[in-house]
Amino acid sequence: MSDSQLRADLDIIANWIKPKQQVLDLGCGSGLLLDHLIKSKDITGYGLEIEEDAITECILKGINVIEQDLDKGLDNFEDHSVDTVVMTQALQAVKRPDLLLDEMLRVANEAIITFPNFGHWSCRFYLLFKGRMPMSEALPFSWYDTPNIHLCTFKDFEALCYDKGIKVINRTVVDNELKDSWAVRLWPNMLGQVAIYHITKR
Numbered sequence: 001m002s003d004s005q006l007r008a009d010l011d012i013i014a015n016w017i018k019p020k021q022q023v024l025d026l027g028c029g030s031g032l033l034l035d036h037l038i039k040s041k042d043i044t045g046y047g048l049e050i051e052e053d054a055i056t057e058c059i060l061k062g063i064n065v066i067e068q069d070l071d072k073g074l075d076n077f078e079d080h081s082v083d084t085v086v087m088t089q090a091l092q093a094v095k096r097p098d099l100l101l102d103e104m105l106r107v108a109n110e111a112i113i114t115f116p117n118f119g120h121w122s123c124r125f126y127l128l129f130k131g132r133m134p135m136s137e138a139l140p141f142s143w144y145d146t147p148n149i150h151l152c153t154f155k156d157f158e159a160l161c162y163d164k165g166i167k168v169i170n171r172t173v174v175d176n177e178l179k180d181s182w183a184v185r186l187w188p189n190m191l192g193q194v195a196i197y198h199i200t201k202r
Helices: 008-016 032-041 052-061 097-107 121-130 154-163 182-186
Strands: 022-026 044-049 064-067 082-088 108-116 166-174 194-201
Touching (some): 008 082, 008 194, 022 032, 022 097, 032 052, 097 108, 097 154
């Protein structure tokens, strides 16, 4: 995949990362974001991933990757050992998102996180009219087989940040095509499907 074909949400993340930084990508998948950042911003990148096929793809790209379960924490990384930690679409899938946030901001000065918004209008209407757990493009699983065990809204996440003394540096909310728009900016918790947060400790 060329730089011009980089997924829209990953492109937003890439714009928030400065050149020559050290970046740790949690749940890095096939290493698409790290590969782009290494080539376009000369960063030093490391990925953590648990899926064997994704790890193989990272290795084929020449990306430094460690097989690691995020639920076991980041004890193998020292305090402030990297500049930025990134975690895309995985916060809702870990057992203790609050503790992992602490770990991310122990290991790095800044973190960038994305997650699906359970407060989106389609989820609200699905529950109201069907009385069942919502399914959508952003949340395509049934309640019994979903990896998403801690669904939240943007307001939930910001309340957690406030309680933990975490400062929001940047926030972008995107639609189902992972693109920003004036309507989504106006009503983020109702119209935004995915949130992208850039955070640091106060």
